Amino acid sequence: MERFQIVSGPAAPLLRRDVDTDIIIRIERLTGLAREELGQYAFEVWRGPDFVLDRAPFVGAPILIAGANFGCGSSREAAVWALQGLGLRVVIAPSFGEIFMSNCFQNGVLPVVLTEEQVAGLAEQAQGGAAVTADLGACVIKAPDGTALAFSVDPVRREMLLEGTDELSLTLRRQDTIRQWQTDDALRRPWVYVGSRSAN
Amino acid sequence: MARTLFDRIWDAHVVTDLGGGWALLAIDRHLLHDLSGPGGFDTLAARALPVSRPDLSFATADHAVSSAPHRTGETNPAGAKLYASLRRYCDTSAVPFYDLGKAGQGIVHVMAPEMGLTLPGTTIVCGDSHTCTHGGLGALAFGIGSSELAHVLATQTVRQKKPRQMRITYRGVLSAGVFAKDLALHVIAKLGCSAGVGYAIEHAGPALKGLSVEERLTLCNMSVELGSKIALCPPDDVTFEFLRGLPYAPSGEAFEHAVSEWRTLRSDDHAQFDLEVSIDLGDVQPMVTWGTTPEHALPVMGKVPNPEDSTDAERRKDIEATLQYMGLRGGDALAGTAVDWVFIGSCANSRISDLREAATIVRGKHVAPTVRAWVVPGSQRVKEMAEAEGLADVFRAAGFEWREPGCSMCVAANGDVVPPGQRIVSTSNRNFIGRQGPGARTHLASPATAAAAAIAGTIVDPRRS
Numbered sequence: 241m242e243r244f245q246i247v248s249g250p251a252a253p254l255l256r257r258d259v260d261t262d263i264i265i266r267i268e269r270l271t272g273l274a275r276e277e278l279g280q281y282a283f284e285v286w287r288g289p290d291f292v293l294d295r296a297p298f299v300g301a302p303i304l305i306a307g308a309n310f311g312c313g314s315s316r317e318a319a320v321w322a323l324q325g326l327g328l329r330v331v332i333a334p335s336f337g338e339i340f341m342s343n344c345f346q347n348g349v350l351p352v353v354l355t356e357e358q359v360a361g362l363a364e365q366a367q368g369g370a371a372v373t374a375d376l377g378a379c380v381i382k383a384p385d386g387t388a389l390a391f392s393v394d395p396v397r398r399e400m401l402l403e404g405t406d407e408l409s410l411t412l413r414r415q416d417t418i419r420q421w422q423t424d425d426a427l428r429r430p431w432v433y434v435g436s437r438s439a440n
Numbered sequence: 441m442a443r444t445l446f447d448r449i450w451d452a453h454v455v456t457d458l459g460g461g462w463a464l465l466a467i468d469r470h471l472l473h474d475l476s477g478p479g480g481f482d483t484l485a486a487r488a489l490p491v492s493r494p495d496l497s498f499a500t501a502d503h504a505v506s507s508a509p510h511r512t513g514e515t516n517p518a519g520a521k522l523y524a525s526l527r528r529y530c531d532t533s534a535v536p537f538y539d540l541g542k543a544g545q546g547i548v549h550v551m552a553p554e555m556g557l558t559l560p561g562t563t564i565v566c567g568d569s570h571t572c573t574h575g576g577l578g579a580l581a582f583g584i585g586s587s588e589l590a591h592v593l594a595t596q597t598v599r600q601k602k603p604r605q606m607r608i609t610y611r612g613v614l615s616a617g618v619f620a621k622d623l624a625l626h627v628i629a630k631l632g633c634s635a636g637v638g639y640a641i642e643h644a645g646p647a648l649k650g651l652s653v654e655e656r657l658t659l660c661n662m663s664v665e666l667g668s669k670i671a672l673c674p675p676d677d678v679t680f681e682f683l684r685g686l687p688y689a690p691s692g693e694a695f696e697h698a699v700s701e702w703r704t705l706r707s708d709d710h711a712q713f714d715l716e717v718s719i720d721l722g723d724v725q726p727m728v729t730w731g732t733t734p735e736h737a738l739p740v741m742g743k744v745p746n747p748e749d750s751t752d753a754e755r756r757k758d759i760e761a762t763l764q765y766m767g768l769r770g771g772d773a774l775a776g777t778a779v780d781w782v783f784i785g786s787c788a789n790s791r792i793s794d795l796r797e798a799a800t801i802v803r804g805k806h807v808a809p810t811v812r813a814w815v816v817p818g819s820q821r822v823k824e825m826a827e828a829e830g831l832a833d834v835f836r837a838a839g840f841e842w843r844e845p846g847c848s849m850c851v852a853a854n855g856d857v858v859p860p861g862q863r864i865v866s867t868s869n870r871n872f873i874g875r876q877g878p879g880a881r882t883h884l885a886s887p888a889t890a891a892a893a894a895i896a897g898t899i900v901d902p903r904r905s
Contacts, residue, residue, distance in 0.1 A: 256758065257758070258634070260733075263872065266874060266878075271475070271504055271518040272521075285873060309634035309637065309667065312637075313870060315567060315568055316476075317586035320585075335637055337637070338667070339585055339669055342588070343586075343587065346587035347587070394460070407599055408487075408590065408591050408595070411464065411591060411595045414456060414464065415595070417455060418492075418595060418597055422493075425466065429701070430690075430694065431690035431694055431695075431697075432468045432559070432562060433495070434495070
């Protein structure tokens with residue numbers, strides 16, 4: 241996974257609340273396209289000359305400023321891939337859909353939680369395309385007027401992004417522990433381990 | 441220290457404490473489907489990793505297969521590759537695959553409970569946000585993304601941070617003609633669609649004992665529409681009787697032993713929750729959504745919000761945009777709105793009890809000539825039961841299309857799509873913009889309300905049908 245340290249650039253305001261992952265990427269785009277092709281279909285129903293990410297200076301902007309509960313709904317990780325396809329590396333919002341937020345971290349996209357007021361203020365300043373900076377090392381968002389907005393992020397997640405860690409590789413080193421746990425558990429809860437018992 | 445039901449199941453599955461509230465959690469059941477499953481197998485293949493526990497993985501095709509009568513895995517061309525890929529991977533990795541037309545096929549969240557795969561106290565994951573459904577049987581179940589899915593396939597574990605906990609305590613009884621779906625929509629409308637973000641929910645209280653397992657599954661299914669990826673109900677005698685005799689449930693002495701363990705799965709009297717909410721079932725009326733999030737739900741006899749009544753400019757703009765998408769006028773009554781389609785199906789409401797509830801309304805009547813109405817049973821087993829009971833005949837005689845099990849119009853990833861601008865009363869769980877097809881206008885409701893709308897040709901109070 242690509243390491244995340246500092247990302248700076250225009251921050252596109254899209255403040256509608258409860259933007260679900262069906263809006264971010266329609267499900268029929270999941271059945272036939274490669275991950276790399278999804279960007280052009282991100283926010284498909286809203287795309288066009290009036291849509292913020294299709295307008296200068298926000299075409300290819302690395303930061304999105306979003307409304308509350310951004311990414312709610314379906315667990316589709318393709319929602320994150322579609323945002324990445326547009327060039328986004330950071331989403332700032334008052335809150336996020338839980339599975340979407342986890343999927344962001346899995347792909348090197350930083351979800352930043354700020355208060356409603358901070359998000360609204362930042363969106364106001366970012367409207368002309370002035371650069372916003374997300375600094376994960378310092379856990380700070382720098383607004384165009386120089387204000388530093390501190391944010392908190394789970395330390396384990398932060399470490400993963402900073403290091404570009406692959407969770408699966410870490411867990412594979414624990415295979416022996418996992419197998420031992422399963423062996424012990426099969427004695428405690430034999431009914432869980434149905435094996436290849438026929439369902440018919 | 442006093443523990444919650446959630447704590448008990450969580451603690452029993454910690455393989456390694458990773459610090460900072462994180463744990464490597466053992467997974468008892470990994471459910472795979474045709475939309476998110478193949479990508480996970482691809483990742484493993486690319487990294488030359490085997491499936492860690494094929495015996496704890498269970499796959500079926502539901503999302504991208506057509507529900508058309510006589511369908512095959514190729515009927516929906518867009519899903520054909522996914523279907524073939526999942527089938528092939530399951531074959532080569534010895535993961536059981538419940539194929540079309542076979543016992544066990546169906547929507548993952550319908551088939552696993554009825555097969556006895558979903559057991560109290562187990563951990564269950566699936567690449568699908570409605571995995572919380574299984575909490576209705578007292579399982580700790582949640583949806584995962586593609587990266588986590590590959591992680592589970594390769595290790596039978598997942599890295600998770602322990603969430604905060606909320607308890608919703610239910611009292612009273614549901615009135616006649618009011619169902620679990622109405623209760624779920626009532627709760628979401630009352631609390632808001634992001635009220636549960638960051639929380640695992642325990643649905644609890646004296647009223648819960650009066651709810652069937654199917655009703656609990658519906659309640660837990662809709663909990664992700666509150667923002668919670670995990671929801672669960674304490675297992676009780678109702679749960680145990682439901683499980684007795686199911687194919688994958690333990691049997692004989694092993695069942696009794698399991699039940700004695702499952703009885704310990706409850707929250708201690710003094711267990712602390714981060715948030716407590718109380719709901720009176722007597723307040724619940726038949727509910728229908730008017731907008732584009734499940735939070736936009738109203739009693740069926742209610743009026744659509746008027747943007748002019750809102751003092752907040754942003755809120756007014758949101759309501760106006762929503763009304764425009766939905767083709768509704770602020771202040772209008774919901775009842776009497778003409779509908780073009782009715783869909784009875786989805787992991788929220790496609791179990792046998794749902795079809796019985798709808799059939800009661802439909803029996804001896806006919807679908808309005810302006811309406812196209814579908815029943816899509818949740819699983820092969822539901823389909824066979826409904827056919828044996830004569831429910832399929834009731835629906836067909838009334839002019840409904842009786843289709844093959846799967847997600848169908850709830851996800852519209854399978855060729856089952858509502859045309860642009862058309863209005864549908866649907867028993868599914870999401871009324872998002874374009875969810876049931878680009879431009880489709882969705883009204884979520886219970887099977888009874890959907891059935892009543894099919895007959896009347898308009899949104900109508902099912903208690904008057």
